[in-house]
Amino acid sequence: MSLLLRALRGEDTEVAPVWIMRQAGRHLPEYRALKERHDFWTLARTPELTAEVTLQPVRRYGMDGAILFSDIMTPLPPMGLELDFRPGPVLAAPVRDRAAVDALRVPAQDEVAPFVADAIRLLRAELGEVPLIGFGGAPLTLATYAVEGSGSKEYATFRAFLRAEPDAAHALLDKLAETSIAYLRMQVEAGAQAIQLFDSWAGLHDARTYAAFGATYARRVLDGLADLGVPRIYLALDGAHLEHAVAALPCEALSVDWRRPLTTWRTVAPGKALQGNLDPAALLAPTEALADEVERVLDEGRGGAHVFNLGHGIFPNTSPDAVARLVEVVRGHDRHAEAG
Amino acid sequence: MSLLLRALRGEDTEVAPVWIMRQAGRHLPEYRALKERHDFWTLARTPELTAEVTLQPVRRYGMDGAILFSDIMTPLPPMGLELDFRPGPVLAAPVRDRAAVDALRVPAQDEVAPFVADAIRLLRAELGEVPLIGFGGAPLTLATYAVEGSGSKEYATFRAFLRAEPDAAHALLDKLAETSIAYLRMQVEAGAQAIQLFDSWAGLHDARTYAAFGATYARRVLDGLADLGVPRIYLALDGAHLEHAVAALPCEALSVDWRRPLTTWRTVAPGKALQGNLDPAALLAPTEALADEVERVLDEGRGGAHVFNLGHGIFPNTSPDAVARLVEVVRGHDRHAEAG
Numbered sequence: 001m002s003l004l005l006r007a008l009r010g011e012d013t014e015v016a017p018v019w020i021m022r023q024a025g026r027h028l029p030e031y032r033a034l035k036e037r038h039d040f041w042t043l044a045r046t047p048e049l050t051a052e053v054t055l056q057p058v059r060r061y062g063m064d065g066a067i068l069f070s071d072i073m074t075p076l077p078p079m080g081l082e083l084d085f086r087p088g089p090v091l092a093a094p095v096r097d098r099a100a101v102d103a104l105r106v107p108a109q110d111e112v113a114p115f116v117a118d119a120i121r122l123l124r125a126e127l128g129e130v131p132l133i134g135f136g137g138a139p140l141t142l143a144t145y146a147v148e149g150s151g152s153k154e155y156a157t158f159r160a161f162l163r164a165e166p167d168a169a170h171a172l173l174d175k176l177a178e179t180s181i182a183y184l185r186m187q188v189e190a191g192a193q194a195i196q197l198f199d200s201w202a203g204l205h206d207a208r209t210y211a212a213f214g215a216t217y218a219r220r221v222l223d224g225l226a227d228l229g230v231p232r233i234y235l236a237l238d239g240a241h242l243e244h245a246v247a248a249l250p251c252e253a254l255s256v257d258w259r260r261p262l263t264t265w266r267t268v269a270p271g272k273a274l275q276g277n278l279d280p281a282a283l284l285a286p287t288e289a290l291a292d293e294v295e296r297v298l299d300e301g302r303g304g305a306h307v308f309n310l311g312h313g314i315f316p317n318t319s320p321d322a323v324a325r326l327v328e329v330v331r332g333h334d335r336h337a338e339a340g
Numbered sequence: 341m342s343l344l345l346r347a348l349r350g351e352d353t354e355v356a357p358v359w360i361m362r363q364a365g366r367h368l369p370e371y372r373a374l375k376e377r378h379d380f381w382t383l384a385r386t387p388e389l390t391a392e393v394t395l396q397p398v399r400r401y402g403m404d405g406a407i408l409f410s411d412i413m414t415p416l417p418p419m420g421l422e423l424d425f426r427p428g429p430v431l432a433a434p435v436r437d438r439a440a441v442d443a444l445r446v447p448a449q450d451e452v453a454p455f456v457a458d459a460i461r462l463l464r465a466e467l468g469e470v471p472l473i474g475f476g477g478a479p480l481t482l483a484t485y486a487v488e489g490s491g492s493k494e495y496a497t498f499r500a501f502l503r504a505e506p507d508a509a510h511a512l513l514d515k516l517a518e519t520s521i522a523y524l525r526m527q528v529e530a531g532a533q534a535i536q537l538f539d540s541w542a543g544l545h546d547a548r549t550y551a552a553f554g555a556t557y558a559r560r561v562l563d564g565l566a567d568l569g570v571p572r573i574y575l576a577l578d579g580a581h582l583e584h585a586v587a588a589l590p591c592e593a594l595s596v597d598w599r600r601p602l603t604t605w606r607t608v609a610p611g612k613a614l615q616g617n618l619d620p621a622a623l624l625a626p627t628e629a630l631a632d633e634v635e636r637v638l639d640e641g642r643g644g645a646h647v648f649n650l651g652h653g654i655f656p657n658t659s660p661d662a663v664a665r666l667v668e669v670v671r672g673h674d675r676h677a678e679a680g
Contacts, residue, residue: 153493154655156620156621156655156657160621163621163624163625163633164629203578206600206619207600208601238543238578241580241599241600258546259543259545259546261546261547279499279546280494281499281502284500286503315494315496
């Protein structure tokens with residue numbers, strides 16, 4: 001079994017596997033070249049292009065895993081929410097009341113995104129031994145966009161919606177959870193060997209709100225994948241205050257941001273593989289400082305399974321040379337050697 | 341002594357004093373009326389207008405404290421950093437290297453912002469028994485803007501700068517700390533009876549980075565005010581992962597955001613007054629739900645000194661009626677009554 005899948009299943013491997021969130025994307029010149037000819041949504045919905053973009057960082061860096069190039073909004077249009085990119089995702093008609101929730105469809109597994117299934121099949125044929133990670137947004141994070149309608153700093157509309165219309169919010173989260181299960185099961189059946197569930201906006205909420213509207217539905221989705229036998233990774237960005245609820249979720253691995261050391265997360269979630277958590281800003285630092293920070297994260301990741309990654313997506317202005325250096329340092333680090 | 345100052349000094353008062361972050365500003369129709377005739381920077385730099393805007397929420401709601409209407413960027417122009425509002429603050433020439441740091445001045449106490457001193461003197465004459473809270477940005481947060489040059493979601497440039505130019509960063513923070521001490525001492529000498537230090541971007545950093553570049557300089561500023569004898573309030577937004585460093589700072593009160601219950605903060609910082617921490621989104625909820633959330637925060641604030649406030653600034657689309665209702669619930673809540 002590949003290094004990545006062994007670590008995601010809890011093995012304390014001698015070398016940490018490495019991949020990087022948003023590794024397929026704007027920091028790569030070969031991606032930017034493709035992007036000049038096709039818009040984002042075309043790249044994400046044309047299987048051959050999706051596969052090509054997904055493969056680019058694996059070819060360049062020899063990453064231990066590929067992650068499907070896609071957008072977490074992908075399941076919204078088949079539910080009936082019209083989506084546009086300018087360049088961030090914008091909904092034509094955000095969900096603001098119960099009637100709008102009731103009008104949403106829960107698409108069948110083969111209706112959510114057939115182009116993603118096709119891309120995954122192409123990728124499996126190309127990737128050989130390198131595992132493919134599928135992904136989706138957690139219901140709370142999908143609901144954040146569905147209600148707010150676009151990116152925002154505060155997501156005030158969504159936070160108010162949870163209080164003004166709790167029943168409609170639960171009905172929305174229920175439909176998003178069912179759609180997500182269908183979407184992610186499809187990805188696994190098409191060939192994805194692990195799944196990452198992104199709860200990018202979980203950290204915006206207090207622990208009580210997260211327990212009611214976030215953890216409940218993340219759990220439902222993760223439980224809905226349990227019988228497939230692939231490792232499930234859950235990411236709650238900015239989730240230090242949600243630690244207990246997050247640690248209790250049914251998943252094999254937690255992807256954590258840079259704010260807290262892995263040593264702390266190891267104590268909070270002793271049974272889980274940890275993924276992370278270099279500050280993406282470290283990749284903009286001089287080579288020496290970058291190498292020091294990578295070593296520190298590797299040291300903090302000892303004492304259990306660790307998948308090296310960033311604490312959040314790579315910044316678009318990162319140099320590919322810095323990423324190559326990061327991979328080199330991770331590969332050269334013996335996690336079982338006595339600490340120096 | 342006023343209810344607010346008693347609570348800030350650690351008294352477990354029977355009724356919680358209440359004020360609201362950004363209470364003077366866009367949610368008030370009387371502020372928007374003034375704003376049609378004067379731009380933000382004019383309002384913040386014309387003593388009579390600043391005093392008028394500061395007084396508006398005290399008049400309307402009978403708040404237990406007034407907070408100086410100003411911008412945390414105020415000390416940057418006298419240091420040599422040209423500032424413009426379009427409408428967010430933008431620096432003409434952000435600080436990006438050691439030479440730019442060395443070129444910055446540390447203004448004398450009477451040079452930082454004489455218009456603020458004048459506004460404070462006008463306000464003290466008008467406010468009577470209602471205390472006036474002065475404020476400033478903590479050095480880390482001021483440095484964030486000084487380097488980034490404008491608002492940002494990730495502050496990638498600043499986070500990279502801390503790694504690429506640590507010596508220049510420390511030199512910058514040193515000058516910002518000295519300027520902040522001068523600015524805040526001036527506010528107290530002009531009549532401010534409490535000081536709030538805003539570290540709005542502290543939570544962006546990991547605990548190690550915050551300890552080196554954040555807490556060190558926040559401590560310096562707070563220590564630099566100690567002999568004045570006014571209560572010092574420190575706010576670290578999104579600071580759950582920084583709890584130990586924050587709790588150790590030399591201040592009488594911690595202002596905390598809505599993410600974590602006051603009960604948890606009470607355990608982390610047992611000797612300090614707590615200020616907060618209603619989610620600003622609760623003010624957009626139906627009246628019944630708002631009252632329930634206010635009561636919950638009040639209950640969580642028991643067992644020590646509590647200043648009722650929001651966990652972050654009020655949203656501009658908040659109705660003044662909701663704020664009035666909030667104040668009414670806080671006033672009607674006996675903190676020493678047996679829990680119902």
